[in-house]
Amino acid sequence: xxxxxxxxxxxxxxxxxxxxxxxxxxxxxxxxxxxxxxxxxxxxxxxxxxxxxxxxxxxxxxxxxxxxxxxxxxxxxxxxxxxxxxxxxxxxxxxxxxxxxxxxxxxxxxxxxxxxxxxxxxxxxxxxxxxxxxxxxxxxxxxxxxxxxxxxxxxxxxxxxxxxxxxxxxxxxxxxxxxxxxxxxxxxxxxxxxxxxxxxxxxxxxxxxxxxxxxxxxxxxxxxxxxxxxxxxxxxxxxxxxxxxxxxxxxxxxxxxxxxxxxxxxxxxxxxxxxxxxxxxxxxxxxxx
Amino acid sequence: xxxxxxxxxxxxxxxxxxxxxxxxxxxxxxxxxxxxxxxxxxxxxxxxxxxxxxxxxxxxxxxxxxxxxxxxxxxxxxxxxxxxxxxxxxxxxxxxxxxxxxxxxxxxxxxxxxxxxxxxxxxxxxxxxxxxxxxxxxxxxxxxxxxxxxxxxxxxxxxxxxxxxxxxxxxxxxxxxxxxxxxxxxxxxxxxxxxxxxxxxxxxxxxxxxxxxxxxxxxxxxxxxxxxxxxxxxxxxxxxxxxxxxxxxxxxxxxxxxxxxxxxxxxxxxxxxxxxxxxxxxxxxxxxxxxxxxxxxxxxx
Numbered sequence: 001x002x003x004x005x006x007x008x009x010x011x012x013x014x015x016x017x018x019x020x021x022x023x024x025x026x027x028x029x030x031x032x033x034x035x036x037x038x039x040x041x042x043x044x045x046x047x048x049x050x051x052x053x054x055x056x057x058x059x060x061x062x063x064x065x066x067x068x069x070x071x072x073x074x075x076x077x078x079x080x081x082x083x084x085x086x087x088x089x090x091x092x093x094x095x096x097x098x099x100x101x102x103x104x105x106x107x108x109x110x111x112x113x114x115x116x117x118x119x120x121x122x123x124x125x126x127x128x129x130x131x132x133x134x135x136x137x138x139x140x141x142x143x144x145x146x147x148x149x150x151x152x153x154x155x156x157x158x159x160x161x162x163x164x165x166x167x168x169x170x171x172x173x174x175x176x177x178x179x180x181x182x183x184x185x186x187x188x189x190x191x192x193x194x195x196x197x198x199x200x201x202x203x204x205x206x207x208x209x210x211x212x213x214x215x216x217x218x219x220x221x222x223x224x225x226x227x228x229x230x231x232x233x234x235x236x237x238x239x240x241x242x243x244x245x246x247x248x249x250x251x252x253x254x255x256x257x258x259x260x261x262x263x264x265x266x267x268x269x270x271x272x273x274x275x276x277x278x279x280x281x282x283x284x285x286x287x288x289x
Numbered sequence: 290x291x292x293x294x295x296x297x298x299x300x301x302x303x304x305x306x307x308x309x310x311x312x313x314x315x316x317x318x319x320x321x322x323x324x325x326x327x328x329x330x331x332x333x334x335x336x337x338x339x340x341x342x343x344x345x346x347x348x349x350x351x352x353x354x355x356x357x358x359x360x361x362x363x364x365x366x367x368x369x370x371x372x373x374x375x376x377x378x379x380x381x382x383x384x385x386x387x388x389x390x391x392x393x394x395x396x397x398x399x400x401x402x403x404x405x406x407x408x409x410x411x412x413x414x415x416x417x418x419x420x421x422x423x424x425x426x427x428x429x430x431x432x433x434x435x436x437x438x439x440x441x442x443x444x445x446x447x448x449x450x451x452x453x454x455x456x457x458x459x460x461x462x463x464x465x466x467x468x469x470x471x472x473x474x475x476x477x478x479x480x481x482x483x484x485x486x487x488x489x490x491x492x493x494x495x496x497x498x499x500x501x502x503x504x505x506x507x508x509x510x511x512x513x514x515x516x517x518x519x520x521x522x523x524x525x526x527x528x529x530x531x532x533x534x535x536x537x538x539x540x541x542x543x544x545x546x547x548x549x550x551x552x553x554x555x556x557x558x559x560x561x562x563x564x565x566x567x568x569x570x571x572x573x574x575x576x577x578x579x580x581x582x583x584x585x586x587x588x589x590x
Contacts, residue, residue, distance in 0.1 A: 007471045008386050014378035015387070018399045018445070021438050025410060028417030083313045090310020103314060105578045110321055112492070112574040114499025116541040117563045120548045121324045124556055151320050158317075182303040205405065212407020214502035215541075219548055239409050239502065246412070246506045252421055260506075264413040268406070275405050 029268060032261030039255055045262070051225040051241075053259045060259065062266055064227045068142065068235035069270075072217055073210035075146025075231050076153060080206050083150075084157025085199070091158070092165035093187040104159070111155040119219030122148035127220065140222030140234035149216050157206045164198020165191050197285040204278030208271050214239035238263045325567065332560030340561060344514040345543065349554030354562055356513040357543035360429070361498060363517060363532060364539055367433020368440065368497050373490055376441050377479075380448025380486075385474055404442040411439045412506025420507050427508040429517060430533040435503050440493035447489020451482035484584050488577045495573035499566060501541035512546065513538040540566050 037045070040060045048061025087107075091100050127144040131137045168191050176186040192199065222234030223244040236244065242260045250256045343353025379396075387393040415435035425431045455478060463473040517535035544566060547559035 004469050004471055008382075011378045011382035011386055014375045015382040015396050017375055017379065017438075018396060018403055018441065021403060021414070021441070022399050024418055025406065025414045028414050029410075032417060083316060086310050086313040087317065090307070090314060094307045094310055105582075106318065108578060109571060109574050110317065112495050112499075112570050113321070113324075114501070114541055114566055114570055116499070116501045116544050116548070117324070117328070117567055120544065120559055120563050121327070123548060124559075125324070125327050151317065154317050182299045184303040184306045185299065187306075208405050208407070212409065214407070214409045215545065218502075219545065239407065242409055242413070243502060243505050246416075246508055261413060261417070264410055268410055271405060271407060275402060 025268070029261050029265040032258050033265045036255065036258035036262045039258075040262075049227055051227075051236075054256050058255070060262075061227075062238075062263065064225045065236055065238045065241050065263065066266070067227050067229055068217070068221065068225075068237040068240070069211055069267075071229050071231055071235065072142045072146040072149060072213075072221060072237060073207065075143060076149035076210045076213075077206060079147060079150025080153035080157050080210075081203060084154045084202070084206070085161060087154065087158040088161035088165060088199070088202075089187050089192065092162050093183055093191060104162070107155040107159050110152075111159070113152075115152065115213065115215040116219070118148050118152050119145075119216040122216055122220035134232070137232060138222075138234055140220065140224075141232055142217075142221050142235055143231040145217050145220040146231055148220070149210060149213050152213075152216070153206045153209050156209060157202045160202035160205060161195070161199045164195040164202065167198065168194045197282045200281040200285060201278050204274050204281070207274050211270055211274070212239065212267065214243060218243040238267050328560045328564045328567065331557055332562075332564040335557055335561035336564065345512055345538075345546075346514075349552060349558055352547075352555075352558055354540065354543055354565070356516060357538050357540045357562070358565075359516055360513070360537035361539040363429050363537065364432045364436065364504075365494060365498060367430060367533070368436040369490070369494060371434060371437035372440050372444055372493060372497075375437070376444025376489075376493075377448050377486060379441070380445045380452065381474055381478070383445070384449050384452040385470070385478060400442050400445055404446070408439055408500055409502040409506055411435055412503030414438070415503060415507045426534060427510070427536060428534040429537045431507050432504050432509065432537065432539070435507060436497040436500060439500065439503060440497050443493035443496065444486075444489050447492070448482065448486050451485025451489070452478055454485070455481050484580060488581045488584070491573050491577040491580070495570045495577070498573070499541055499570050501539075501545055504539055504542060505545070509538055509542055510536055540569075 045060050045062055047063070048059050049063060050059035051061050051064035052059045091103055095103065122144045123140075126148055127137070127139060127141065130141075130144055137143070172190055172194060173186055176190045181189070217237045218240040221237065221240060223236045223240050224234055225241070226233060226235035228235055241263055245256060245260045339351075340353045341358065342355055343351060344355050345357075346352040379400075383393065383396065387396075412435065415431055415438075419425045419431040419434055420427060425434075459477055459481070460473055463477050468476070513536060517532035517537060518529060520529055520532050540562060544559050544562040547555045547562060550556070
């Protein structure tokens with residue numbers, strides 16, 4: 001009996017590791033950010049239009065990095081969401097059984113390709129290709145990075161949306177077909193609305209991926225802070241900035257060292273907002289059959 | 290007559306959408322084929338024995354991935370050592386032991402949320418905690434622990450799914466014969482769910498092997514022209530754990546380093562390293578998917 005209790009206690013501790021991880025993340029980010037915000041006011045952090053933390057004339061305007069993150073995410077999502085949704089509807093409602101059996105695992109394989117490989121592809125394949133169409137495009141740009149990022153996110157969006165649509169009971173489709181609806185009408189007016197909570201979760205996951213993506217941007221979008229919403233320009237994102245600082249040799253405890261934690265905290269808060277939004281959406285649009 | 294036209298139009302739209310969906314699917318597939326082909330064409334010429342047995346070098350033609358693949362292997366050993374027992378234990382606890390209370394809810398919400406945290410944030414956690422607070426430095430141990438935390442949700446979720454598919458009757462039969470809860474887990478639950486758990490472990494490890502951002506964040510060096518101390522010694526006690534605290538580099542960082550150089554010769558190296566990396570992750574993920582497919586087909590309770 002004692003042994004049974006001891007084993008349960010050990011298993012419980014293993015399960016608690018996930019709680020410790022969250023506590024650890026919040027502790028580290030907040031601890032370093034507090035020191036940072038003692039030297040830089042929050043107002044300056046949120047409103048300054050320059051990001052030059054390593055210069056003598058240091059400016060800390062997170063907006064600059066945020067603009068890069070936002071622009072690249074918008075480019076990525078405007079590819080991933082339409083294509084991912086199309087693929088999900090096609091696989092769930094249109095594709096023959098055999099094709100779906102091959103396509104689903106293939107999509108999963110795509111999701112497993114390391115992001116550094118996508119970064120290489122964006123910088124050395126997509127950018128030169130885009131430069132043939134638009135010669136003035138700089139070697140580093142948000143457009144190529146965003147496009148490749150979008151393609152990287154397609155499998156996540158498609159796979160989770162498809163699961164949600166497949167979970168819609170057959171009787172709903174049969175009801176629709178019996179009324180004389182085509183497959184497209186059934187897909188758009190019956191299946192998609194019924195599966196919306198799951199599809200929304202897939203979109204939210206896609207957004208989180210885009211905002212947190214690092215290597216594609218660090219490789220292909222350049223690491224120059226640039227307040228811009230033009231995808232044709234190079235710009236650093238929050239994640240690319242962290243990589244840039246980590247690659248250099250900043251002493252532990254300097255302001256430069258602390259900036260990456262403040263940047264990380266901003267990133268965490270953004271993804272948290274989307275995670276909560278996803279949770280609310282799921283609750284609100286959940287359909288029970 | 291109008292309704293005929295309308296039906297015709299709807300049918301055309303329906304067919305059109307089918308084509309559109311197929312095109313969307315093809316865009317995804319073709320992009321990947323292009324990526325793979327591009328790396329293969331550029332990189333295959335560099336892939337020979339020397340590429341795997343040489344250190345990185347200032348001269349692109351002589352550079353290799355020796356320190357990178359050795360580093361990746363050692364980091365993976367540390368990651369598996371921590372992530373597998375912890376993840377399986379946590380999964381078993383949540384499925385077989387946990388009572389329905391707020392602590393369990395808290396753990397479950399945490400696991401869901403951690404799966405959505407950007408990987409670079411794990412790097413910051415490791416930088417603050419493992420590298421400086423615990424004093425592990427920029428070492429293989431720090432990197433392995435970081436990646437273990439990163440893939441923990443993957444292992445836990447896979448374990449739980451595998452355990453959940455075991456029918457309740459199996460547990461009841463075990464209890465009826467007088468087995469304790471742990472005996473039931475040890476002799477029934479774990480063996481029957483092992484293939485499903487293995488699938489999750491492989492997918493998690495494939496993810497860990499390709500992760501770049503968190504490892505860069507803890508400060509891994511990009512140019513390492515030596516190997517960590519050997520774990521095996523000629524004299525007693527024969528084993529040494531000095532390698533755990535050694536500086537290191539891993540495959541994706543080596544590829545990042547070569548990709549960000551302007552010289553075309555280094556980009557060929559990047560293509561070759563990328564090819565190796567993609568083949569490795571595809572093989573691992575492919576094995577996991579195949580395993581799951583076989584499992585679904587053969588398993589009938």
